[in-house]
Amino acid sequence: MDTKTLCLGVISLGAASGYEIKKAFEEDGLNHIYHTSYGSIYPALTALTEEGLVICSEMAQAKRPDKKVYSITEAGRGALLEALSAPPAEDKFRSDFLFIMFFAHLLPPSSVAKLIDQRIAWYEQNLAKMGAGGDCICSKGDAFVHGMGVAVYSSALEYLKSHRQAFLDQLSGASRLVAE
Amino acid sequence: MDTKTLCLGVISLGAASGYEIKKAFEEDGLNHIYHTSYGSIYPALTALTEEGLVICSEMAQAKRPDKKVYSITEAGRGALLEALSAPPAEDKFRSDFLFIMFFAHLLPPSSVAKLIDQRIAWYEQNLAKMGAGGDCICSKGDAFVHGMGVAVYSSALEYLKSHRQAFLDQLSGASRLVAE
DNA sequence: TTTCGCATGTAAACAGTTACATGATTAC
DNA sequence: GTAATCATGTAACTGTTTACATGCGAAA
Known part of the structure; x- marks a missing residue:
């Protein structure tokens, strides 16, 4: 999915500004499926406007910078439907954490423990x-x-909690007592 | 993690060629945590060689194209350890499938059903x-x-299986006009 | 005989992030 | 007074993907 389609999708749910679109990918339901930055959103909105897929209404705000609110057009709805109908590309996932865990034997066990604990805390917070x-x-x-x-985050969290100790024991090499 | 570190990590587990490194990110244990293409692997290997982090031994093969096998150096191990010790960047995840599901109300329920079924099959195969x-x-x-x-794939699969029908019912209940 | 697997590499195209530039208001 | 939130946008940089270029051997 290119940024244009991502923006079009958000705007299809209600008129929005570039700033609000960014927030949708940070806070709202979209935050764990895609992310974007201003550097890609603003050019995408300009392109969408030029293509007639959205229209922009400038809104002067008292005590706030001007706001450009974009609404979807009929052509825009058509384009969105077309983009959503294409066969989806494979998920793209990349995790430094998992990569580091793969090579955990190279690190001091205390560092590994710290990373896992941070990750557990991250899942709990999220x-x-x-x-x-x-x-x-x-x-x-x-x-x-x-x-x-x-569901996915919960199972990841559960996995880390339940395998943390055994993994750490294994890394320390010695066959200490393993909790059963 | 940049491609150089990814290559260094794989090579640290045993000498490998660019071709074999690519395979490790497709088939072996690394396939669901990172991915790369030849276009980034080969230049990374050249750079690593220039920096003295790996050494390359050319291997002429009978009835096969020549193979360049890279081994890690002591400096390379140091660089890898350093890279692994840096605080990990956040996971990057992007999913066309989930994005489309978010806008499922715009598609005919039969298309949504097909996408979910394909996804279920994908998880089962994997x-x-x-x-x-x-x-x-x-x-x-x-x-x-x-x-x-x-663990994560299993829970995703379970979720799809158990929520598929209710979701589809919900979609066709309210948007019958879209479904022909 | 056509496709797949082995095997390396480059260049152009494309996409994305980061840093920069600007600036007012509100909450602590 | 300092940080955060609101608000838009550009440019340079970085990174990735795709297509190209080459070519043999084995299996279907």
């Missing part, structure tokens, strides 16, 4: 946020995707 | 491969990372 934080963007897929995210 | 196929690269982290991959 799950808390996902559970509590309102599913604000309103699309039916939102809950489905959100639920899948929670 | 899990079968991961369960059966030997974890051939031998590092202690291998089993740990592999196990986490299996």
Whole structure:
């Protein structure tokens, strides 16, 4: 998915500015499926406007910088539908954490323990946020995707918690007592 | 992690050619944590050689193209350790599938069903491969990372299986006009 | 006989992130 | 007074993918 389609999708749920689109990929339901930066969003919005897929209404705000709010056009809805109908590309995943774990035998066990603990804390924080934080963007897929995210993060967290000690023991080499 | 570090890591487990490194990121234990292409691997190997982090021994092969086998140097091990010791960057995940599901209300439910079924099949195939196929690269982290991959994929698969029908019902319930 | 696997490499095209540039308001 | 939030945008840099270029051997 290119940034243009990502923006088009968000705008299809309601008029939004570049700034708000970025937030949707940081805070709202989209944060664990894609991410973008201003450097790609703003040029994408310009291109979408030129192609007639969105229209921009400038909004002067008192006590705030001007805001450019983009709304989707009929042509835009068509383009979005077309993009969503294409066979999806494979998921792209890259994890420094997992790569480091793969080579954990090269690091001092204390460092490995610290990394795992940080990761456990990260999952706990994220799950808390996902559970509590309102599913604000309103699309039916939102809950489905959100639920899948929670399921996956939970199992990752469980795995780390339950395998942490055994892994660390194994790395320390010696056959100390293994908790059963 | 840049491609140089990825290559260095693989080579640290045993001498390898560019071709073999690529395979490690496709088939072996690394396939679900990072990926690379020849276009980034070969230049990285050249750079690593110039920096003295690996050494290259050319191997003429009968009935096969020549092979360049790279081995890690002491300096290379140092550089790898340093790279692994840096605080890991956040995981980068991007999923066309999840993005499309987020906007599932725009598509005919039959298309959504097909996508979910394909995804279920994909997880099943991958899990079968991961369960059966030997974890051939031998590092202690291998089993740990592999196990986490299996846990996460399994929960994703379970989620899709158990929520598929309810999601589809929900979609066709409210958007009958879209579905012909 | 066509495709697949082995095997290396380059160049151009494309995409994405980071840093820069600007600046007001509000909350601590 | 300092940081955070709001708000837009460009340019340089970095990194990745794709296509190209080459070519043999083995299996289907």
